[in-house]
Amino acid sequence: xxxxxxxxxxxxxxxxxxxxxxxxxxxxxxxxxxxxxxxxxxxxxxxxxxxxxxxxxxxxxxxxxxxxxxxxxxxxxxxxxxxxxxxxxxxxxxxxxxxxxxxxxxxxxxxxxxxxxxxxxxxxxxxxxxxxxxxxxxxxxxxxxxxxxxxxxxxxxxxxxxxxxxxxxxxxxxxxxxxxxxxxxxxxxxxxxxxxxxxxxxxxxxxxxxxxxxxxxxxxxxxxxxxxxxxxxxxxxxxxxxxxxxxxxxxxxxxxx
Amino acid sequence: xxxxxxxxxxxxxxxxxxxxxxxxxxxxxxxxxxxxxxxxxxxxxxxxxxxxxxxxxxxxxxxxxxxxxxxxxxxxxxxxxxxxxxxxxxxxxxxxxxxxxxxxxxxxxxxxxxxxxxxxxxxxxxxxxxxxxxxxxxxxxxxxxxxxxxxxxxxxxxxxxxxxxxxxxxxxxxxxxxxxxxxxxxxxxxxxxxxxxxxxxxxxxxxxxxxxxxxxxxxxxxxxxxxxxxxxxxxxxxxxxxxxxxxxxxxxxxxxxxxxxxxxxxxxxxxxxxxxxxxxxxxx
Amino acid sequence: xxxxxxxxxxxxxxxxxxxxxxxxxxxxxxxxxxxxxxxxxxxxxxxxxxxxxxxxxxxxxxxxxxxxxxxxxxxxxxxxxxxxxxxxxxxxxxxxxxxxxxxxxxxxxxxxxxxxxxxxxxxxxxxxxxxxxxxxxxxxxxxxxxxxxxxxxxxxxxxxxxxxxxxxxxxxxxxxxxxxxxxxxxxxxxxxxxxxxxxxxxxxxxxxxxxxxxxxxxxxxxxxxxxxxxxx
Numbered sequence: 001x002x003x004x005x006x007x008x009x010x011x012x013x014x015x016x017x018x019x020x021x022x023x024x025x026x027x028x029x030x031x032x033x034x035x036x037x038x039x040x041x042x043x044x045x046x047x048x049x050x051x052x053x054x055x056x057x058x059x060x061x062x063x064x065x066x067x068x069x070x071x072x073x074x075x076x077x078x079x080x081x082x083x084x085x086x087x088x089x090x091x092x093x094x095x096x097x098x099x100x101x102x103x104x105x106x107x108x109x110x111x112x113x114x115x116x117x118x119x120x121x122x123x124x125x126x127x128x129x130x131x132x133x134x135x136x137x138x139x140x141x142x143x144x145x146x147x148x149x150x151x152x153x154x155x156x157x158x159x160x161x162x163x164x165x166x167x168x169x170x171x172x173x174x175x176x177x178x179x180x181x182x183x184x185x186x187x188x189x190x191x192x193x194x195x196x197x198x199x200x201x202x203x204x205x206x207x208x209x210x211x212x213x214x215x216x217x218x219x220x221x222x223x224x225x226x227x228x229x230x231x232x233x234x235x236x237x238x239x240x241x242x243x244x245x246x247x248x249x250x251x252x253x254x255x256x257x
Numbered sequence: 258x259x260x261x262x263x264x265x266x267x268x269x270x271x272x273x274x275x276x277x278x279x280x281x282x283x284x285x286x287x288x289x290x291x292x293x294x295x296x297x298x299x300x301x302x303x304x305x306x307x308x309x310x311x312x313x314x315x316x317x318x319x320x321x322x323x324x325x326x327x328x329x330x331x332x333x334x335x336x337x338x339x340x341x342x343x344x345x346x347x348x349x350x351x352x353x354x355x356x357x358x359x360x361x362x363x364x365x366x367x368x369x370x371x372x373x374x375x376x377x378x379x380x381x382x383x384x385x386x387x388x389x390x391x392x393x394x395x396x397x398x399x400x401x402x403x404x405x406x407x408x409x410x411x412x413x414x415x416x417x418x419x420x421x422x423x424x425x426x427x428x429x430x431x432x433x434x435x436x437x438x439x440x441x442x443x444x445x446x447x448x449x450x451x452x453x454x455x456x457x458x459x460x461x462x463x464x465x466x467x468x469x470x471x472x473x474x475x476x477x478x479x480x481x482x483x484x485x486x487x488x489x490x491x492x493x494x495x496x497x498x499x500x501x502x503x504x505x506x507x508x509x510x511x512x513x514x515x516x517x518x519x520x521x522x523x524x525x526x527x528x529x530x531x532x533x534x535x536x537x538x539x540x541x
Numbered sequence: 542x543x544x545x546x547x548x549x550x551x552x553x554x555x556x557x558x559x560x561x562x563x564x565x566x567x568x569x570x571x572x573x574x575x576x577x578x579x580x581x582x583x584x585x586x587x588x589x590x591x592x593x594x595x596x597x598x599x600x601x602x603x604x605x606x607x608x609x610x611x612x613x614x615x616x617x618x619x620x621x622x623x624x625x626x627x628x629x630x631x632x633x634x635x636x637x638x639x640x641x642x643x644x645x646x647x648x649x650x651x652x653x654x655x656x657x658x659x660x661x662x663x664x665x666x667x668x669x670x671x672x673x674x675x676x677x678x679x680x681x682x683x684x685x686x687x688x689x690x691x692x693x694x695x696x697x698x699x700x701x702x703x704x705x706x707x708x709x710x711x712x713x714x715x716x717x718x719x720x721x722x723x724x725x726x727x728x729x730x731x732x733x734x735x736x737x738x739x740x741x742x743x744x745x746x747x748x749x750x751x752x753x754x755x756x757x758x759x760x761x762x763x764x765x766x767x768x769x770x771x772x773x
Contacts, residue, residue: 079411083411219629
């Protein structure tokens with residue numbers, strides 16, 4: 001592939017007078033997981049939403065290399081096209097699983113939805129795919145007909161991941177996918193994500209404030225402070241040889257265990 | 258009561274068919290747009306009618322906009338011509354529209370109906386006016402009007418398929434028995450109003466014009482004659498209509514929609530055609 | 542024999558912003574070359590920059606100036622200032638690194654930790670697993686530990702898992718930072734033998750070996766990091 005999968009150029013977003021993110025540019029290549037770290041108010045979530053087409057930036061462009069349509073400026077697409085991309089080639093894992101799930105229908109229906117949205121009409125096959133995916137995210141298959149309201153937080157998050165990955169997206173956006181979960185649950189989900197990224201050759205943009213998560217899951221890292229990218233590079237390089245004062249402070253602030 | 262009543266002079270205190278001419282014009286425009294886009298819900302400026310929401314104000318406004326002195330009107334309520342509501346609406350139009358009325362399906366030019374399609378096959382030139390409570394088929398799944406309009410515009414109907422999946426997962430089959438969602442002309446998903454799913458096949462490529470009026474929600478939609486109307490299903494759980502082991506106790510029909518009636522305190526049951534005209538004509 | 546790793550004018554310092562932007566120069570005009578079959582041992586006093594140099598070659602530390610070129614996919618690739626995806630590709634196919642400490646990932650079995658670099662190259666999972674088991678066996682890790690995550694292993698066991706992981710793929714260039722540090726005599730000899738085999742099969746190796754005996758068994762040349770500008 002000769003073009004990057006996702007290209008951001010000078011992405012800037014303001015809310016009134018406040019600049020949430022400023023002049024962010026990068027290229028994401030297939031198979032890369034890019035981490036965006038920063039503390040609250042750094043602009044990382046705003047950036048993620050601009051990249052995923054959920055927010056329109058005030059300046060700059062976000063270009064995506066589609067599977068069959070060539071490169072598109074995602075904010076110039078019609079809403080129909082963008083929503084279709086979001087349902088097929090992209091995934092979005094929310095920090096709160098409830099925002100990414102239909103809490104009122106069964107796990108099987110949640111996972112099957114993307115398939116049904118693109119025309120799957122065989123109940124048995126849909127159910128089988130949903131069962132396969134439950135297994136992949138390590139949820140007992142006899143929970144297939146249960147609603148996510150009966151699931152624990154960690155299970156809901158794994159269900160959200162399955163719901164997104166069933167359409168085998170090429171690019172997954174993740175917003176603090178393990179935020180708020182118990183440490184052991186976190187470890188399980190991070191391990192799951194690692195495995196899925198590897199086996200499905202996913203590319204991802206992952207927003208987190210947790211440097212340990214970044215170390216484990218990402219190949220590259222961008223450090224944001226006050227809306228700006230202050231440092232970027234290979235994850236192990238940014239964490240082991242931080243150059244910017246803010247990055248050095250962040251790395252030094254990790255509590256030892 | 259005789260089958261067909263000749264027109265009487267209409268009550269001069271009202272404009273013809275009760276609505277003023279501008280309102281009829283507005284509703285006719287909405288109907289034209291609805292016919293041009295089969296299954297698409299057209300908003301209209303619904304008026305106050307002499308009966309509350311939930312009693313057929315939408316159907317009445319549609320009928321009032323299209324009815325003329327040459328028409329013959331039939332009104333049924335759950336298949337019957339003789340319920341209080343059917344009688345009231347029929348008398349209303351007899352009084353304000355100078356129009357002949359009938360209970361015989363073959364003789365009507367306009368049939369206003371609540372929750373059933375007549376058993377007798379309709380012909381070209383007839384118009385079937387449905388009374389609709391909730392015009393939006395996705396309403397129970399997506400409460401936001403802004404979102405359902407977007408879903409229709411983008412043909413994003415996955416959520417309805419999800420609800421059918423969920424029904425099979427919970428009950429072993431698609432359990433929806435009435436107001437069963439359909440796809441009209443391969444494009445818009447439509448609520449056929451709370452008719453039993455038994456009647457859904459009758460909507461497909463019907464020679465008559467179907468008009469749907471929702472008074473409280475102020476929407477009109479239409480299915481032109483000979484338009485494909487397909488009930489949603491799964492390949493391995495195809496759409497099926499209801500069947501009874503009994504036949505009609507009055508006329509012996511095994512092909513019509515049967516109502517179950519409890520006839521005494523011991524719980525004795527009778528199954529009877531819901532379409533009173535159909536049943537009667539078989540007994541003659 | 543032509544070198545596969547070629548370093549010129551490499552400079553690196555650390556700037557500690559929390560200490561008033563204190564600058565610590567560590568590498569100054571470092572130059573070296575390594576050819577297939579050679580093992581270059583980095584020597585010098587503690588703090589002279591041996592580990593820094595090794596990590597800079599791997600891209601784990603970012604060089605300030607200079608050139609690090611490696612033969613990658615039959616062409617010379619410049620690593621200083623390279624885009625992340627280039628470095629990632631070099632690490633996947635061409636350059637392996639044995640650090641002093643195994644970064645422990647929870648829940649992943651040691652056999653899978655070892656097999657991973659081979660799987661990343663698209664190898665058959667069964668073959669990768671077999672080779673991982675072979676290496677673990679050669680390095681003396683008992684079979685009952687293969688399906689366990691290394692988090693609870695001893696330091697020496699973790700180090701041997703680390704070594705197995707770095708040797709499973711046939712990297713043309715190997716960077717070794719104290720590979721035998723936590724090992725006892727018997728295991729040390731096993732590791733030395735494995736690395737010798739790799740060297741003799743044509744790998745170009747740069748290593749830090751505190752243990753003189755290990756150094757003497759493996760090194761074909763010495764590079765003294767404390768002497769700036771000396772060509773090796």
